[in-house]
Amino acid sequence: MVPHAPYDAIVLGGGPAGSAVGRLLSAWGHSVLLLDTPTPSSRGLAESLPPSTQKLLAHIGVLEAVERAGFFRATGNTVWWGSDDRRVETFHSPGAREAMGYQIHRPDFDRVLRDGARDAGAELRPNARVRDVRFESDRSIAVDYDDGERGRQTAAGRFVLDCTGRAGLVGRRFRRAEPGYRTCALVGVWKKPSGWDLPDETHTIVETYDEGWMWSVPVSRDTRHVGAMVDRASSTVAGGRELEQVYRAETAKATNLGRLLDGATLQRVWTCDASLYSSEQYAGPQFLLIGDAASFIDPLSSFGVKKALASAWLGAIAVHTCLTDPARQDVALEFFSNWERDVYAKHLGRSREFAREAQARHPHAFWASRAASDDVKDASEPDVARDPDVLAAFERFKQSPSIHLALADGVRFEPQPVIRDREIVLEDAFVTQAGLKACATSALRFMGNVDLVRLADIACRHTDVPDVFEDYCRTCAPVPLPSVVGGLSVLVAKGILHERA
Ligand SMILES: Cc1cc2nc3c(=O)[nH]c(=O)nc-3n(C[C@H](O)[C@H](O)[C@H](O)COP(=O)(O)OP(=O)(O)OC[C@H]3O[C@@H](n4cnc5c(N)ncnc54)[C@H](O)[C@@H]3O)c2cc1C
Structure with missing residues (x-):
């Protein structure tokens, strides 16, 4: 049974991509159903957003709400990349608020964005697990989902926008794994009430070592998330104590970051997949893949959330165009797909350059596999x-x-x-x-x-x-x-x- 007139768009997933596209389409007068199943807060990552994200947040209409949420602000990065020499990268115009990045705890950030979508008129189901998407006819899709106490539901829509990230409810069937980039993130949360002995405690820290690289993002003066990015194939670990041992051994490999953890208390550890992928196809007459559902770029870039927001903004424009003037549908979807393809190619090219730099110092299979393969030419902006x-x-x-x-x-x-x-x-x-x-x-x-x-x-x-x-x-x-x-x-x-x- 389909209880509601078809929605213009059914958005699957309420991370940055889903909330942003849901907000924009609702604000532009379209009916939107936004279905999300919450990620446990204990697995919520601390992530860095570059200062330039503010422009996108403003376009989406959530900048003020993000500012009000009071996230920890960053003035730059401290990096040991394929070298013992420390590089301190300061964002331009230090001190100016608009020139600072955000250090976000994702569950808090995502909540602000989901509220933004609901406030703009999207019908938000915050505890809905999507089970299936059925392409019923040329102009209609049906989405089956479990909605807590309301039980199994079905909604019909004109477009389904897959914003489910790595889960890729629709995107999975088009997914293309990036050879050489199978990565597992071992993540821990550390507390050090006495503070971290750093030139600037707001900084994201990055360090390479032979078998991987490590990052650390602060969420407050005394708490940092520290992640070790290791080869996925060699990192099969069980949960609990064994995981903690593997994680501690890994953090000890990065000399500078490891030293920083002296005297800090490890609160919890978990793992997540961070392998790179793109898609064979990014959109079709009834669907768009947006954010991580479309492709996953190297977390080293700190651009994942920004890319998801940009993808959402462009996706909203493409869907709005299709709904306003169906004659322009092919042009709009092709434009969106080309952007997704180009942005992935551009980021992959940069990751390879960084890997080649690291490989010169760390001649290990981890870096060799990432540094190998052809250069990718970005066709979007002629050089x-x-x-x-x-x-x-x-x-x-x-x-x-x-x-x-x-x-x-x-x-x-x-x-x-x-x-x-x-x-x-x-x-x-x-x-x-x-x-x-x-x-x-x-x-x-x-x-x-x-x-x-x-x-x-x-x-x-x-x-x-x-x-x-x-x-x-x-x-x-x-x-x-x-x-x-x-x-x-x-x-x-x-x-x-x-x-x-
Ligand atoms: C280790 C690591 C470190 C990272 N560091 C950074 C960083 O510093 N800076 C940065 O910008 N990016 C970083 N990223 C990348 C960033 O996390 C992603 O690019 C970003 O989350 C993409 O947003 P999204 O909305 O596309 O997907 P997601 O954030 O994954 O959102 C997907 C949503 O869909 C929901 N969902 C999934 N399945 C279903 C279902 N069946 N039904 C309903 N809902 C569902 C999920 O619960 C979630 O809410 C990092 C990633 C990793 C793995």
Whole structure:
């Protein structure tokens, strides 16, 4: 029996991804059912969020609530990466609140976000374990779930959004494990009332050793979570005492972090899977995989939650587009899928670089397997910074800001998907000829944050670069001057703009 009219979206999982997408779609007027089964608080991780997460939290409309929750704030990281030399990385503008990261205890953070979804109008079922998803017809899915005392329930919807993280209720069937990245996290909570002898106690700490790497994230002045990331195949441990022994032995391997734990009391230990994976497919006519349900990036990046929030924001835009204008469904879902694919490739590339750095110092199978395999090319942002034609144009604008630019004859446009407000729409982009060596796309619309079609139009109306910059920032969006000069350089190097005689 289906007791409710079909929902626009049924969101499975109320972690950061599920709560964020649930909140956005509800706020935009769609009916949303959000089903979550709580993770035991005793297994809740302490995690680091970089300062840049604040922008996303603001977009989602939960920044104030997160601020009010009073999470421990971080000013940077202290790192021993493949070296005995300590590197202290301080976020920019130390002291400024917006330049600080968050050290969150996930159960508390997730509660704030779930409340945000409910406040925006999502129907939240906080004790609902999803059992099955059935794709019933082209336009309808059914979700079976156990809802505590209410017993077995079924809900119908237009879209199912899988935000169940590693569980991947829908995502599992598309999952592709990353070879060489089977990792197990052994996590412990430590208390040291006398405080930690560190240059900055708010910092996340990271250290490599031969068979793995360790991290430590504080949740308060006296309590830190400390995790050892080890090879999954070699870390089969039982629970209880044996686990604690294995964990203590592992923490002793990281010289600096191990020393830090002297005099601290271990409160509890548990394990979790931290192996990397991506998906063959990220969306279909009735589903989207969002956050960790789509892919899992290396926790070393401290970007997992930020990626989940970004995925949720883009997923909400894609679903809103499909519900508003079904004719744009294919374009919207492809745009979302391409973003997911690119973001995973970009992070995997970075992980490999870090692994190669660590391997030079620790020639162990743990690092060899992570450092091996092909480089991954990120196709989302063409790396034009090294293209000689672009560099030459950039130099020319730097030396003489005076310009007399015009659109070259025969420049053609073709529609390309872009985000406008809450929708994915098709807008004209320049069709480029082959020639810009590092450029991956044939249709050019954006370079970083700069809209090249609008920049070209503005550039043709001015006679010097500072005026173009001022006009662009006033009428489009504020961006740094080098981005505008870079955009102009690409337009000239690509032969889209040329100097009038
Ligand atoms: C050891 C480790 C350290 C990490 N450190 C960091 C860090 O420092 N910084 C960072 O940004 N990221 C970190 N991450 C990554 C981060 O945890 C994830 O990227 C993030 O949790 C993804 O959010 P999500 O909402 O996609 O999934 P999740 O947070 O996994 O949320 C999934 C939700 O779905 C629910 N669920 C699952 N199955 C069902 C079901 N059948 N029915 C109903 N509900 C269900 C779960 O209970 C959960 O609430 C770390 C990960 C690991 C493993």
